Amino acid sequence: MTDTAPAGAWTTGRLIQVDRPSDRLVRLRFHVEDRVDHWPGQHYVLRLRAPDGYTAQRSYSIASDPHDPLLELMIECLPDGEVSGFMHDVAEVGDEFELRGPIGGWFTWTGEQPALVVVGGSGVVPAVSMARYAKRLGLTDRLRVVAVARTYDELPYAAELERYGAFLALTRENVGARVAHPPYPDELVPLAEGVERAYVCGSVGFASFATRLLGEVGVRSDTIRVEQFGATS
Amino acid sequence: MPVTRGFFGKRRDAGERADRLPPGQYDTGQGWPTLTAEVTPHLVPEQWTMTVDGHVETPTTWSWREIHALPASSYVGDIHCVTTWSKFDTTFAGVSVDTLLEAAGPRPEAAYVMAHSTTGYTTNLPLADVTGGKAWVVWEYDGRPLPVEHGGPVRLLVPHLYFWKSAKWVTRLELMVKDRPGFWEQNGYHDRGDPWLEQRYQGDP
Numbered sequence: 001m002t003d004t005a006p007a008g009a010w011t012t013g014r015l016i017q018v019d020r021p022s023d024r025l026v027r028l029r030f031h032v033e034d035r036v037d038h039w040p041g042q043h044y045v046l047r048l049r050a051p052d053g054y055t056a057q058r059s060y061s062i063a064s065d066p067h068d069p070l071l072e073l074m075i076e077c078l079p080d081g082e083v084s085g086f087m088h089d090v091a092e093v094g095d096e097f098e099l100r101g102p103i104g105g106w107f108t109w110t111g112e113q114p115a116l117v118v119v120g121g122s123g124v125v126p127a128v129s130m131a132r133y134a135k136r137l138g139l140t141d142r143l144r145v146v147a148v149a150r151t152y153d154e155l156p157y158a159a160e161l162e163r164y165g166a167f168l169a170l171t172r173e174n175v176g177a178r179v180a181h182p183p184y185p186d187e188l189v190p191l192a193e194g195v196e197r198a199y200v201c202g203s204v205g206f207a208s209f210a211t212r213l214l215g216e217v218g219v220r221s222d223t224i225r226v227e228q229f230g231a232t233s
Numbered sequence: 234m235p236v237t238r239g240f241f242g243k244r245r246d247a248g249e250r251a252d253r254l255p256p257g258q259y260d261t262g263q264g265w266p267t268l269t270a271e272v273t274p275h276l277v278p279e280q281w282t283m284t285v286d287g288h289v290e291t292p293t294t295w296s297w298r299e300i301h302a303l304p305a306s307s308y309v310g311d312i313h314c315v316t317t318w319s320k321f322d323t324t325f326a327g328v329s330v331d332t333l334l335e336a337a338g339p340r341p342e343a344a345y346v347m348a349h350s351t352t353g354y355t356t357n358l359p360l361a362d363v364t365g366g367k368a369w370v371v372w373e374y375d376g377r378p379l380p381v382e383h384g385g386p387v388r389l390l391v392p393h394l395y396f397w398k399s400a401k402w403v404t405r406l407e408l409m410v411k412d413r414p415g416f417w418e419q420n421g422y423h424d425r426g427d428p429w430l431e432q433r434y435q436g437d438p
Contacts, residue, residue: 050242105420221272
């Protein structure tokens with residue numbers, strides 16, 4: 001691996017596959033012209049253009065493995081979301097979109113360090129790219145994923161993450177003997193052992209919770225990379 | 234670029250404020266999204282200091298109490314984040330960067346500034362972008378102490394550039410002869426970051 005993250009210019013993505021795994025999620029798979037291979041954890045900007053030239057653009061984390069022939073995004077539909085709502089309600093197979101990416105050189109994992117990834121809600125998306133990458137390259141022993149959601153059905157990619165051995169912490173649903181609760185420190189201790197880097201992705205409130213939790217189990221704060229979204233009011 | 238099938242845009246209601254929205258931005262309204270790459274630090278104001286050094290005549294450090302004794306200065310206006318939200322009519326208060334530079338005395342060869350945060354975050358700016366009443370070190374937002382998730386107790390404010398240039402938890406301005414990339418600038422973002430020119434990423438004009 002070179003030490004500079006790849007970056008791509010504006011290009012066109014044709015929508016090849018769309019599905020809506022829940023009423024709040026839309027999974028989009030694009031064929032991207034002149035695609036630049038990404039690193040797991042990077043993102044793309046998706047831009048919509050109206051007939052009068054008005055545009056709206058947002059950044060979305062990549063879910064796909066770099067070797068996937070298509071680029072996959074999983075977008076959570078936000079209340080009144082101008083881009084997410086359009087992709088959820090209107091976008092169809094065959095539509096073309098302006099895409100720019102990959103972008104970002106910080107929240108990336110390319111397998112060199114043993115890492116613990118703590119993600120919440122739609123923040124799981126970059127962890128999915130990392131886990132798919134780890135699976136393909138046989139690096140699964142270097143990547144531990146903790147995915148937090150209210151219920152199993154609300155967690156994007158829940159079944160796939162489970163197959164990769166991720167620990168799913170559900171806060172509103174009991175799983176076997178585990179009573180609904182955010183992850184406890186003692187659940188993270190074995191996962192944090194020996195990690196040299198940690199990643200946190202989720203809402204502002206989740207990121208604050210997860211970084212505190214990582215601190216409690218002995219992960220140094222200067223090894224934690226954070227990606228958070230959403231607003232404070 | 235082709236039009237997106239079926240897209241007409243929802244957020245056309247900026248009305249009289251439409252001309253205050255740079256290209257590709259939307260009005261976030263009352264919300265204030267946050268963008269942070271590192272663990273949010275919890276600084277004790279009494280242990281925080283602000284330093285101006287590098288290519289200056291008199292490297293100077295102020296304590297929390299000393300910087301509050303400097304002439305107060307405030308900003309009322311809009312802020313723009315590279316993640317495409319803009320927030321109208323914000324109010325920040327603190328001290329003008331001009332006041333700090335006046336004390337430290339930039340040497341004639343100084344042309345750039347690296348802002349350093351307590352977390353190790355850095356961002357680079359042309360000196361001309363932090364002088365002439367364009368930049369502040371602020372500790373108040375909307376008349377209250379700046380919230381920690383927005384950089385409290387103290388952050389840099391350079392509102393005419395994308396907001397990653399307004400380093401949270403700022404502790405040092407280093408004056409430099411040559412430009413060098415800061416944290417996001419090493420990670421694909423633009424060296425200057427003018428929202429009106431849409432200088433979001435490296436390679437933008």
